[in-house]
């Protein structure tokens with residue numbers, strides 16, 4: 001039986017307005033996702049700016065370059081490298097593109113340079129986001145990951161160390177799982193039992209004291 005009660009936004013859990021009927025995600029959440037995606041792409045975007053941190057002056061079009069034969073070696077920040085290399089945030093975005101494409105909500109990129117692939121992924125996701133807000137079944141997880149990518153990029157660009165991670169005890173009965181969480185985590189999954197915690201829930205778990 002179809003429920004006609006008040007529907008909640010699957011991301012922020014607030015009641016959807018009448019004119020948001022049929023949506024899985026409210027308009028403000030859609031705007032936030034779009035904003036996070038937009039921040040990553042283009043010559044002035046977070047991805048390009050991160051690449052510049054690895055090899056200043058190389059421009060963003062060549063993607064990350066770590067070793068140079070001329071001049072003083074630039075200390076490569078391993079975290080920046082991990083995030084900007086093939087397999088980093090590009091792969092995270094592209095796996096969402098593939099996922100969305102399976103619902104007819106995105107077009108997979110034919111390949112090319114890393115910056116092109118980032119721009120493509122962001123472009124096709126943004127183009128289809130309005131539709132995805134109606135019919136993508138797991139937009140919350142996608143939104144969380146995109147937000148997390150943006151936060152990581154911004155933290156690295158600002159030179160800020162990521163917030164300190166604290167071990168906490170999984171709240172499931174009988175699960176001895178330890179999660180490593182930070183104050184700005186959007187959510188965490190227990191690797192032992194697979195239970196998922198949202199931001200607020202994760203902060204309520206009991207910290208584990210280091211063995212004396």
Ligand SMILES: [Zn+2]
Nearest residue numbers: 009012026029
């Ligand atoms: Zn919402």
Ligand SMILES: [Zn+2]
Nearest residue numbers: 170175190193
């Ligand atoms: Zn657990």
